[in-house]
Structures are given as C-alpha cells and as structure tokens.
Amino acid sequence: MPVLHNRVARLISPRRLILTCDAVSEDLPQDFVRIRIEFCGVCGTDRSFYLGHRDEGYPISLGHEHCGTVVAVGDQVTPYRVGDFVAIDPNFRCGSCVYCRTGAGHLCESSTVNWYSNRGYANFIDIKASYLLKLPEYRSRHLGALVEPLSVAIHAADISKCTLASEATLVLGVGGIGTLLVFNLLETQDGEIWIYDKERHKTAALKELYPSRIKILDSADDRVFKVIFETTGSSDGFLHGCALLAKLGRLIVVSRYHSDEPAIPDRLSWKQPNIYFVHLNGHGDSFARAAALIKRKWEPDHDYLLSFHPLSSIDDVFTKYEYLPANKKIISME
Numbered sequence: 611m612p613v614l615h616n617r618v619a620r621l622i623s624p625r626r627l628i629l630t631c632d633a634v635s636e637d638l639p640q641d642f643v644r645i646r647i648e649f650c651g652v653c654g655t656d657r658s659f660y661l662g663h664r665d666e667g668y669p670i671s672l673g674h675e676h677c678g679t680v681v682a683v684g685d686q687v688t689p690y691r692v693g694d695f696v697a698i699d700p701n702f703r704c705g706s707c708v709y710c711r712t713g714a715g716h717l718c719e720s721s722t723v724n725w726y727s728n729r730g731y732a733n734f735i736d737i738k739a740s741y742l743l744k745l746p747e748y749r750s751r752h753l754g755a756l757v758e759p760l761s762v763a764i765h766a767a768d769i770s771k772c773t774l775a776s777e778a779t780l781v782l783g784v785g786g787i788g789t790l791l792v793f794n795l796l797e798t799q800d801g802e803i804w805i806y807d808k809e810r811h812k813t814a815a816l817k818e819l820y821p822s823r824i825k826i827l828d829s830a831d832d833r834v835f836k837v838i839f840e841t842t843g844s845s846d847g848f849l850h851g852c853a854l855l856a857k858l859g860r861l862i863v864v865s866r867y868h869s870d871e872p873a874i875p876d877r878l879s880w881k882q883p884n885i886y887f888v889h890l891n892g893h894g895d896s897f898a899r900a901a902a903l904i905k906r907k908w909e910p911d912h913d914y915l916l917s918f919h920p921l922s923s924i925d926d927v928f929t930k931y932e933y934l935p936a937n938k939k940i941i942s943m944e
C-alpha cells in the first residue's frame with residue numbers, strides 16, 4: 611500500500627485550529643475500516659469546542675458529520691468493501707450494556723471509547739467498522755454529510771411526538787439542526803410549522819422552499835405553541851422558548867449551553883411543561899431513517915441551504931462562522 615498522507619484539523623487551544631499532516635499507518639486493525647473522507651458538516655458542538663466553551667484537552671480533532679469512501683478493510687470486516695460509500699455514526703454502541711439492550715444505544719455505557727484514529731475534518735480515518743452505515747446512491751456525495759445531523763433531528767422529532775396538523779409547532783433557530791428538523795417534519799407529516807431565527811435570511815431561505823407550509827414568527831408576536839424545538843444554543847433562545855410555550859406544552863431542547871447556562875424562569879412551572887434535552891441520535895434506527903429520507907426527499911433546491919468550504923480554509927470557517935450566510939456549513943476534503 612502506498613504511503614498516504616492525512617491532513618487532520620486539530621484544535622491546539624481555543625480558537626487555534628491547525629492542519630497537521632500524519633502519515634497513515636500501514637497496519638489496519640482486523641475490525642477496522644479505512645475511509646477517505648469526502649464531506650463533514652459543521653455542528654454547534656464543533657463550534658463550542660473551537661470557542662473553548664467545551665474542553666476535553668488539546669490537541670483534539672473535530673468533526674462528526676462525516677461521510678466518505680471505504681479504501682481498505684481489516685481482515686475480519688465482512689459487511690463493507692473497498693468502494694462502499696458510508697456515513698459514520700459518531701456514537702459507539704457496545705451492543706451488550708443495559709442501554710444498548712433496551713433500545714437506547716446512543717446512551718451506551720462505553721460511548722466515550724473512541725475506536726478511531728481521528729474525527730471527521732481529515733482526509734482519512736481508521737475506524738471500527740461497527741460505526742458505519744452503508745449509504746444509498748445519492749445524486750451528490752455531499753448529501754452523506756447530512757445523515758448524522760438529520761438523525762439527531764429525527765430523534766428529537768420522535769421524542770416530541772408532535773403532530774403538525776393538530777398542534778402549533780415552532781422551531782427556534784434554523785441553523786443546521788433547526789433546518790433539518792423543519793425538513794424532517796414537513797417531509798414526513800402534513801400541516802404547517804412556525805420558525806424563528808434572528809438571522810432573517812435563514813428563515814427566508816426555508817420559506818422559499820416551503821412557501822405554503824412555513825410561517826415565520828415575528829419577534830413581537832406573543833402566540834403560544836404546544837411544541838417548541840429550541841436549537842439556538844443560547845440562553846436567550848431557551849428563555850424565548852419558555853415564554854412562547856403553552857400550558858402542558860413540550861419544549862425539546864436540541865442545544866447545549868456552554869457559555870451562558872440559562873436560569874429556569876420562575877413562571878415556567880405554572881405551565882407544567884414537559885422539557886426534554888436531546889443531543890444525540892437515538893437508537894440505531896434514526897441513522898438509517900435519516901439516510902433513506904435524504905435519498906427520497908432532499909431535492910437539488912434544498913442545496914441552496916448549504917455552503918461548502920475546503921478543508922484548507924477550515925480555520926476561516928470557524929473564525930467567520932456568524933458571517934457565513936448558509937443555514938448549514940459543510941467542509942469538503944477536496
């Protein structure tokens with residue numbers, strides 16, 4: 611096998627994301643697969659690492675919305691072959707702990723065991739084969755980078771048990787995860803959905819795709835909602851969600867508050883709300899459902915919601931993140 615060079619984006623301290631170049635090892639463990647990564651989306655979690663709001667030590671590689679092509683397989687790997695197009699579920703599932711056995715593999719007791727060489731902003735990854743999902747043939751390879759975040763959106767929608775046709779539903783924040791929540795709900799249910807984002811071009815971009823089914827909430831509007839998905843990642847967004855929630859409503863928080871943890875508003879308990887925190891993608895089924903929904907429903911027009919940036923300018927993407935207009939940003943490994 612020729613020596614391969616692997617550019618890997620590594621965060622060496624807050625706001626310092628650099629590209630290092632590793633020689634790829636000659637050996638591949640028996641149950642591992644080597645993947646040439648093609649695309650990897652940018653998630654709010656990556657942003658919070660970058661900003662130093664979350665610290666798991668340095669250096670650390672980032673990116674967990676990756677897809678690519680299998681270029682080598684270990685001796686014991688049977689389900690995958692060289693040339694397969696795959697997405698990577700970042701959550702390890704041991705298959706035998708109490709959570710894995712009861713349909714909550716995303717909460718696996720071994721979930722933090724990282725059986726891979728590096729994360730997704732890189733040319734190559736060596737990873738245990740059990741993380742992979744073989745993807746259908748997409749019209750374009752970048753669609754593989756939407757599978758992981760869409761699987762989180764699907765899990766959040768499942769937990770909400772929302773019915774658009776009969777319950778007023780609002781998505782607060784239409785960055786990557788909020789946009790995919792709207793896509794999932796509108797493509798799998800009848801009815802309409804309300805959206806809000808202080809960056810109005812993002813709500814406008816979604817409205818253009820679904821003109822008759824999306825309503826954009828005005829910031830002065832004080833109507834209340836039975837179901838609210840809070841995806842802004844800011845304590846203001848959480849408080850906004852609490853204020854707009856109907857009595858007995860469901861608030862689904864698909865955010866983490868690393869820099870400014872919100873206080874619970876005093877009047878909230880009078881509504882007897884149901885509040886759920888969702889950060890992961892549920893049992894393995896949501897990952898496969900996401901892959902299939904992208905295949906069936908993500909049309910070329912949906913691509914206007916995305917922007918693409920080469921790995922070589924990844925530091926720029928994180929530095930200028932707020933000024934990049936697309937709802938969802940994706941890194942391309944070229």
Ligand SMILES: [Zn+2]
Nearest residue numbers: 653654655674
């Ligand atoms: Zn993520």
Ligand SMILES: [Zn+2]
Nearest residue numbers: 704707710718
């Ligand atoms: Zn487990």
